[in-house]
Structures are given as C-alpha cells and as structure tokens.
Amino acid sequence: MNAGPTRETTPFATTGRSRRGEPCIWLTAAGLTLGVAMALGLFLLILIKGGASFWPGRIDLMEVSIDGKTELIAGYVTQESERRDGKGILHEEIQIFRGNKDINGEAFKYIDRAHILKSTRPDSLLLVERIEFGPAIVHGVALENSQGRIEVSSPEFKPALKTMLKQGAVARDRLLGIERKRIGAISRELEALSRAEKSGSVDTRTAASRREMLQKKFERLQAQAAEIRAEIAKSSFLGRAADGREVTVAGAALLGVFESNRAGFAGRIGEMTHRIWKFLKDDPREANTEGGVFPAIFGTVIMTLVMSLFVTPFGVITAIYLREYARQGWFVRIVRVCVNNLAGVPSIVFGVFGLAFFVYFVGAKIDQTLFSDKLPTPTYGTPGIFWASLTLALLTLPVVIVATEEALSAVPRGVREAALACGASKWQAIQRVVLPASLPGILTGVILAMARGAGEVAPLMLVGVVKLAPSLPIDDIAPFIHPERKFMHLGFHIYDLGFQSPDAEAAKPIVYATALLLIVLVVTLNLTAILIRNRLKKRFAVSSF
C-alpha cells in the first residue's frame, strides 16, 4: 500500500481544486495569455506587413480578356481576395500594382482570376523608380545619352545605365544645393534688407545697390541651374509598357532600375536593404506616398528629446516640493488628485491648450518683443516644434510627478535621518542623498513619459506637426537650431498616409513600414533610457536590506 499520501495521512489536505484557487490561477493566466497574444499579434502583423513592403516580388505579365478584348497587363500581385456577386457566384479577385500612373491614371487594377488567359514572367520587365508618377513597370528598350542611343541588348547598356544614374544623382544634388541653399540664402538676405530699409537702419541708395547685386547673383545661380538641367536633359531612359505604349524617363528623374524577374535571392536581399536604407534616409516625394521618412524620424526624435528635457526637471522639482517640503494636509491632497486627473485628460485638450497658451499667447508676446520687425509674419506666434515639445511636456508631466513622488517616498527614512545627523540641511540631504537614491525610479517615470509622448499625435496636429516640412528644425543654416519651425512626425505621418493620401492603396505598404518604424523608434528610445538607468543602478549595487 504505497500509493502515495492520501487525504487521511496529510493533515493539510485541501478539499478540491477551488480551495487551492486553481480556477483563479487559470483565469489570471488566461488574462495574461490574451494580453501577450494581442500585443504580439499586433507587433507581428506590423512586422510582417512592414517588412513585406520592402521585399521585391516578381513581375507577372498577364494576358487578360476584358469585355471580349484581350489586354496585356504587367505588374506585381499585391492582394488576393474572394467576392460573391449578386448571383451568388464566387469570384477570385487579384489586385495588381502595374505602376505607370502617367499613362494608366491608376496604379492599381483589380482582375478576376477567371479572366486571365496566360501568365508569364519575362526577364525583360523592369521596375523603374523615378521622381514623378510613382514607379514604372516596362520592358527595357534603350538609353539615350549625348553619345547616342544604346539598345538594351548591347553589352554597353548596363555600364551606361550606371553612369546615367550616377550623373542624375549628382545633378539632383547640385540643383538642390543651388536652389534650396544658395538661392534660399539670397532670398533671406533680400528679406532682411527690406526689413532693415523699413526700419531705417539702411538708406535707400545702399539698399538699392545691394539689391541689384543680389539680383545679379540670383541670375547667375539660375543660369548655372539651367545649365545643369540642359546637360542632364540630353540623356533619358526608354521603355515600353506591357500594352506597347512608350514610356520615357528623363535622366534627371531616373532614380533606379531593378531587374525584378532576373534578380536572384542575393540580388533581392540587396534590393530590400537598399529600399530600407532609402526609406530611412530620403525625403518623402509625391504627397508622401513615395520616398523616405527621414524628416519624420528626425522630428519625432528631436521632439521627444526636447520634451524630456523640459518635463524631467519640471516634474522632479514639483514632486520634491510636494513630497518633501509641502505640509501634508488637505491642500496637498487636492493637488495630488488634480495631478493624477491631469494624466487622464484627453490629449487633444492639451493640444488646444498648447495652441491657445503657448502659440497664441506666449508666442505672440515673443514676436512682439523680439521679432517685431518681421510682423505681421509670425515667428514664434505660429505652431512649431518648440511649442509641440512644451505641450507634450505638459501632457506627460503627471507621469513624471507621480513616479518621482513614489521614488522619493521609497527612500528609507533612516537614510534621510543619517544625512541630517551628519549636519546636512534638509536641502543638502535631498540633493546629496535622497535624489541619487531615487534616481532609478525617477528615470522610470521619464521612460514612461517618453513612451507616451513619442506616440502621441492628436495634440501635435494643433501645435506644429505638418504633412510636409520643407526644412528640418536643425540644419546648417544659421542659427542652426530653429525651434519655431514646423516639423514632421511618424505618428502623424501614419495618419496622413493612411487617411489623407490621394492614393490610399499605394500608401498602404508605407503605412505599415512607418508604423513598424515608430514602434522600433519608441522601443529604442526606451531601451536607451533603461540602459542608462541600469548603469546608474549598477554603480551602487542594491543595498543589502
């Protein structure tokens, strides 16, 4: 009879599963599982869809019969779906990205699978990236440059294409340098001149001569730009669309040519890396549906950092007063309740407040006192990255205050008393002992605030975010830091692409990619803060009690 302990032999035997709380354990475990599954599911969806948007597929050339006529369509299959028509017959429908928006009008086309007569993948089909009208999908025909015409079959085609791409990139760079930077500098100078003239610090004669000089300089630069344009205009890329129409891409507009159907696995990985890199470092083009998101990354990071810069000292100081100095009575209790409730106020309300207070009140006052010469053009009296950062700092202030208060109250009383017993004043005790000991907890609050702030969009739409910012808030034009400028933000970029875009279908992959990027960015910012916190913690290993 050694069948293990029975109910009689163990004095503390339980009477059943519910006594042991097993159903509750299962319930809590199920809750956790659900939560983890949802978070992971969301992340995986974005990861897969975002990643897939960079993966180069194969171009199908399809013979399709539409209304009795046969048509040739080339493109990437982007989506497959099923649909039942009015008679209840099932149709398999595919969505094809056929590009060539300039000749087709629409980049996407839906085709019933039953109408496809023949489908092949000829090597001659190329994906051509260009500055306007989205990518083109064409059969390569020839190149034209100053030396003449080079057919695609010729062995010189590839090196010539490479040179052409390089020349195009160089020309675009030079044009940008001339038009945006140097001509921009001239127009800024002209503006300053007319302001100086108005205020009377420059007399009319000198102003006129200076203006003439600048005008000459401007004309010279324009001539240079025209020269570059003429030089590059000599070359172009010739292709033939699937339906036989000619497609010509000017050398200046050609960004890249990818042999989708010929490339092997390594080639496709290379193309994907190239696309990811372009996505990260390029400016957006064509209503943001093409190109990269670099300004949005930059804006998001700068805004979050500036926000942390403001919210941290402000929140910590507030919490120190609340916890250490204020008399713990009903008034402090009310303040604390208000701070906690502030965390629950909808963020758009903060946006409205930021607009009314920071932009229209503080900004207008700054303009009146410091930039009155530029009025009525506002400098600070208009939404900008500085005001957006301040608004978000306000929004995340409760997070920092609450976390700091908790960290302060977690510092053992004995440590404070020891500091006081050593002859420290109360402030010295806080500054030298209490604050260092609560630093990890304070940083946790800052991390939470950063995570909240970086992902916030609604208030930003009122205080500084724009669809397309012409220039970054930090650049090489004096005074280098431009806190009054409007900026781009990844969160707003997602909204803009997904819901405000003229071509929602074309923008869909970029929406996923941007969402993925935003998540990665927030995680990176948080990980950095966590690393800093852990290093602080490690510097003084946790006390033994």
Added chain:
Amino acid sequence: MPSSVPESRPDFIQVDHFSFHYGEKQAIFDIDMAIPEHRVTALIGPSGCGKSTLLRNMNRMNDLIEGVRHEGDIRLNGTSLYDPSVEVISLRKRVGMVFQKYNPFAKSIYENVIFSLRVAGRSKKSELNETVERSLRSAALWDEVKDRLHDSAFALSGGQQQRLCIARAIANQPEILLMDEPCAALDPLATLKIEELITILKKQFTIVIVTHNMEQATRCSDRTAFLYMGRLIEYGHTLQVFEKPSHPETEAYITGRFS
C-alpha cells in the same frame, strides 16, 4: 593630571526635568539625569519606554516629526539645545548619531565617510583624505577597506556597513556619539566587534547607547539608566544597577520577567 582616561565632566549632558509629547501622547515624563563625559551611558527599558525618544532629542532629531513639543531642557556642556541661538545644523555637527539599521548612502565608502565635511562645504583634498583614514581607523575598518575606498558602500557586509556608519558619524569629530541599538541588525560576531569599538571610542567621545541587550549594557557601559513608561526609574553605575537594583521594576526587567 597624568592619566590614560581623560578627565570626565560629570554633567556633560544635563537632562533637566525633560518631558516630551508626540501630539496628544506624552512619551517622556520629567526626566532628570546627568550624563558624564567620556563614559558610555546605556539607556535600557522595554519597547516604548521612551529611551529612543530621549536619545533622539539629544540631537533634536525629533524636530522632524510634526506636532511634537517638550518641557524642561537638555544642556550639552552647559548650553541649552533649545536655546534660540542654537542652530540645529551646527548642533548636529557636535553630536554624531548611529542608527539601529545600518544606513550608508548610495555612494562610495570614501564619500560616505566625508559626507559631513562635504555638506559643511570643506573640500581640501588633504583634509578629506586625512579624515577618511582617521575615521576609518577609529571605526576599526581601515585595514579592511583601505584598498577599495571608492567602491560602493553597499558592497560591504552588514557589520562593516555599521562600522562605516560609525566612521561617518565621527568624521566631523563630534563631542557626543549617540547610538540607537547599533547592533540590533547584526550577527553576534559583528556585535562583538562593535562593542569592542565602543570601549575604545569612549576615550574620545561621550557615548549614549540605547540597547535591548542586557549583556551588551553590562559589557560596555559605565552607567545604566532604566526607563519605564517614559519615566526614569533607576540610574547609576552599571554594576550597581545590574547587581543591586533598588527598584522592583528594574529587577523584574533585568532578570527577564517582562520586556
């Protein structure tokens, strides 16, 4: 007068009809006692008898609590603690304190020791180095930590941490050292070391120690005061208090009939 034991002033700390209230609750009732210089005076008594309160009043640590008030006076070397001209901060520089739970700061060993100098605004390197060595030697910790002065104080063992706290308390060369159950959180071996240290330190400082441990009181104190329900029941030479207590409550307490 050539002698190894320094001259002792019999009423170095004079507690003069001192009463103390936490809000409505009175914790100390009219205590009157003189604590001699360069001696170890132990305060014993059951929990809640007011011995810690009395100790914490000797450097006005109880001021931090809201709603406290006192009657009577405590004088250090003739000057009243509660004299309006006495600044609490300068008072605490004259009175070092060691707590029940060792509580080093989240700083290096070095910075812990010189904390009182730092807050006093002294930063001469040679003075700081000298203070660290002198204090750690006095606290019998120098040999153990001299090679890792810039390591975290938390890396030390419990007993070492408490001795570090003693070094920190004496770094500013106070006149008086208050110890609030300094061995309560330590093992017997570490306790023994601290007790040895106390008998050495009394040459330099006047020590007042609160303890729950009768043996500790007999081993290292010269005078013992027995407090009960906020009142001073018996006060005298340690041997006398423990061998021939004149009050029945004292006898009941030290023989362990209540605690």
